Amino acid sequence: MVCSHFHYQIRAFQTKILTATCNEQSINNITYFVNPDFPDLTEGMSSCNLELRKIDEDITQLRLDFVHFNLGQPNRKTGVCEEDYFQLSSGDSQTLTICGVNSGQHVYFDIETMADPITISMKLGSKTLSRLWEVRIIQVPFSQRAPAGCLQLYTGRRGVIKTMNFADNGRHLANQEYNICIEQAEDMCSIVYEPCYENAFRISPNTADVNIDSNNELGSGDDLEDESNIIQNDSGEFCNDKIVIPCNPEDLILEGDQVLSDICQTIHCGRSLCPAEQDPCRIESNIIPFTIGVHFGQSLGEESPEDNLGMCVNYEQQPCNF
CATH class of the missing domain: 2.60.120.290 (Spermadhesin, CUB domain)
Incomplete structure (x- = not known):
């Protein structure tokens, strides 16, 4: 079960919980990434970035829980995230891009070498006046990883x-x-x-x-x-x-x-x-x-x-x- 996975991770890595926002770096096994005015709405921003680094070479995935996630909607006709989007990338790994309302969703994301930083880049367009996000990011060791090919579990x-x-x-x-x-x-x-x-x-x-x-x-x-x-x-x-x-x-x-x-x-x-x-x-x-x-x-x-x-x-x- 995922909960027991997280409990094992907490014991193994002596968990520290960090809250981070724009233009910061986190080297932590549990990071809460929030908008600058959280829990209030943030207005008038054009970008927000966070850099993550692995705490241990045994870490092979991130689990992201979108506790609160309210960005601008995609293009209503095409579904493409244009004005607002959340993008997660790491080295040569696949990039994840989402926008809109995703509170309660979660994803698993594969990460590679210790040397490659993991980057969250948020583009925030001018049409949406206010946003809110709280994303819990958990570093997952190899023994606790989601099965290969599963973005969600x-x-x-x-x-x-x-x-x-x-x-x-x-x-x-x-x-x-x-x-x-x-x-x-x-x-x-x-x-x-x-x-x-x-x-x-x-x-x-x-x-x-x-x-x-x-x-x-x-x-x-x-x-x-x-x-x-x-x-x-x-x-x-x-x-x-x-x-x-x-x-x-x-x-x-x-x-x-x-x-x-x-x-x-x-x-x-x-x-x-x-x-x-x-x-x-x-x-x-x-x-x-x-x-x-x-x-x-x-x-x-x-x-x-x-x-x-x-x-x-x-x-x-x-x-x-x-």
Whole structure:
């Protein structure tokens, strides 16, 4: 469990808690990065940077908990963070960029050598007058790291998962490519996902190749008319922006008795996580490890933000039937 990981880290590294703000440096295993006027709003800033350094060569990840995080929204049409953004980078590692409202979210970020500083750079545009942030940054040793490829890791038997900037009057961010992982609990063999509420899944397919009627309720299993090589939605081939939840693989018998196994993926986009006729919406998977893939590319054109809210799902692990 993540909590026990943190307790171990506290004992091992004699934890010190530091609060830091703009243009400061932290060499500490737990750092709270806050806006200069926290807990009040900060106004009139154009940038804010923080430099972090590893406390030990055994540190291989950072865990960032966005306790409070309220920056300007992305471009409403494209989802790109333009005026405001939070950017985390380290050496040659992948860079993380987010904006909008992300209170309650968390991420794990791989860090490399002792020599490379870890930099948080915040660009703050002129359109947003006030911001608020409190980010808890925990240095995680190798033995406690999240599994490879998991930007987010949830450890409870049940919980709520949201894409970044899932908020009233928000829209999902562009250029997001990551996996959400759920740690398998003891004696649990499958997992169920259900939308948080009726309209908690809104992801435009974001493709220039297929013209999709905005009034059509599309889910993972709806069919499109087979014209001009249009592919059925459950194949996912027309979904440029999509959520991927691995499904239960089945052997497919093709011509010549050829067998293809372990090829099954369920790809979701449109206005419903499930096919329109499935009520209530409920997706169950026993594929281990439990993962959800988030794939939001660069917008191919101006799109309605109402059709790009993103995803909020409740998950609950299910006991094994021995």
